[in-house]
Amino acid sequence: MFRPSLVHWAVIGTVVFLLAPGLAGQVAPDSRQVSSADFLSAPDSGLSPRLSHIFSGINASLVGGYLEELVAIGPRVNNRAGCEEAAEYIAQQFRDMGLITYMHPWTAWGNRGHPGRFSGRNVVGELPGTDASSDAIFVFNAHYDTVRNTPGADDDASGVAAVLAAAHVLSQHRFAHTIKFIAFSGEEVGLLGSHAYARAAFDWDEPIVVEFNADMIGHAHGENGSRFRMYGTEDAEWVMGVVEDLNAASAINFTLTSGFVTRSRQGGSDYASFAQYGYETLAFFEYEWNPHMHTPEDTLDNVNISYLVNTTRLITISLAELASTPALPRQAVIDLPQRGGLYVDGVRRWSFSSSRTAVVGDATVSVSYRFGSGPVEKVEFYVDDQLVHTDTTAPYSWTGDRLLLGRHEVKVHLYDQTGLASTDIMSAFFVSR
Ligand SMILES: [Zn+2]
Incomplete structure (x- = not known):
């Protein structure tokens, strides 16, 4: 199976851009058709010039490049070398973007299904806000660890690639409020890294407006490429409104499925760590069930790059819009x-x-x-x-x-x-x- 390299992505992206700059946002059925020239949806005039610029900055070359480099590391199992290698890789990307970059080390006991002591490092890249009167923080995170015997392309290199791509593009702009891009580990053994982070943030009274979680956002076939899911805490309903408006204004126009999450300690991904400490959260997931999750088949070939580009675009422009919002709700x-x-x-x-x-x-x-x-x-x-x-x-x-x-x-x-x-x-x- 053809596995495009970073250079391939760049070439494909450039060729498509040159040949078909005005193509609408139709989604390829799967990654095997990635060269079918349909993944560069044109930014719609419904977006502001700045958001349009950010929108087009997120492309297959950028997202696919990060995805491929993460997957090339191999399984990123907690307490193993692959996980640490991924942490170093992500930190280096944040540094190269000029973000304030640091590791947040954690140690914790695994959950019932994963007994034992685990330790790891969350990787944080911070883009400081320009409004001196604002201490507000927006968080966008994904998890870089995997279970054993899987390349973890969709779960969750897709989310980490989205975080890196968003950080890359947004770091070229300035926003009133601070944005923290975070890659967590320990997710697969009980949300350990994100729990340690959310707990520390809560104990320090870190003023997080909302946390965006991207876990498995790159798998779709056919019609499902036009669908996307988001689940938030009830107070984050206004944030969902922002995402819905931008979705409609952009060329993506996903059919969005949304719902609410509770503040219980149990949850399917890192958002639950923030929700249980009272923070507002919005978790994004692909629409379609991915049968390759936690298997050796969770490979690059089973990620739909055009879909991942669009999911990343929607999250990124939403983050950009929110981080510029002058009046934040109480x-x-x-x-x-x-x-x-x-x-x-x-x-x-x-x-x-x-x-x-x-x-x-x-x-x-x-x-x-x-x-x-x-x-x-x-x-x-x-x-x-x-x-x-x-x-x-x-x-x-x-x-x-x-x-x-x-x-x-x-x-x-x-x-x-x-x-x-x-x-x-x-x-x-x-x-x-
Ligand atoms: Zn996951």
């Missing part, structure tokens, strides 16, 4: 009890290694927020979906006034001039009266 944060701690009479006495939270004695709940402007109208406090308190003045809090034994769900609604601006929701184990 985000409520339950800061007492803080996730991952054991509280006794309101004082943190222990930190769990997970987002598990326990409250003994005083069950005070307090709320702060990130972003937004104008006054906060009120904060409503709910226990198990029952309204227990409304606070109209800062600091916003509810002093526990009832018997709570066992697991309960605490939810807060924050209202400002936009109406219900944000919800935060967490569950904790209470021994409180």
Whole structure:
């Protein structure tokens, strides 16, 4: 089977661009037809000039090049050399783009299916925002580790290639807010790398507006090449709206399937690590089930490059648009009890290694927020979906006034001039009266 090299991709891309600059965004049925000259969809006039430029910067040569180099490393199994080689490769790409580049080392126990101690390094490339008054961060991540005996082309070199391609193109522009491009390891053994990152971000109160997760975004045949999935937390619905609008305005025009994810500790990919710590997340997946996942057949040949280019384009222009948004919606944060701690009479006495939270004695709940402007109208406090308190003045809090034994769900609604601006929701184990 023909496996195009980086040079091949460059040649194919250039030839197609020269021969057919105006082709519409039709998707090739699979990668074997990649030279059928139909993957360079023309940027539509519905996009701003800057977004059009970013859109066309994401092409088969760029995305295919990263994909091929990642896959060439071979299986990228946690605790093995292939994984470390991939980390070095990704870090070098970020450095070459001029991003602030660093490794975030982690060590953790694997999940039930993957017992044992694992360690690895998340690779972060940061593009600092230009607005000095903004501390807002957008995260775009994918995982570079694989299970054994697979080249992991779609799972998830496709996502990492998208992160690298987005970083490459966006690093040539400036945005008001900071963008962090992250390649995680430890995903296949229990979302370990992303959990370590999200936990540290949460403990440091890192103001992440939304996390974009790309895991398996390059597999499609026929009609499925015009379909794409996204699943987000409920507060990220406005972000889904941005993606939908840009999808319609661009030449891609995927049929988008969307839905909501919960904030539980379980989840199919790294987005769950962010969701369980209260961050907003939007996870992207190919529409079609990939039967090659976790097999030796998850190869370059089974990735549809034209589809991967289009999925990467949509994610990248969405990120660019969001990172330029002047007014970010308010985000409520339950800061007492803080996730991952054991509280006794309101004082943190222990930190769990997970987002598990326990409250003994005083069950005070307090709320702060990130972003937004104008006054906060009120904060409503709910226990198990029952309204227990409304606070109209800062600091916003509810002093526990009832018997709570066992697991309960605490939810807060924050209202400002936009109406219900944000919800935060967490569950904790209470021994409180
Ligand atoms: Zn994956």
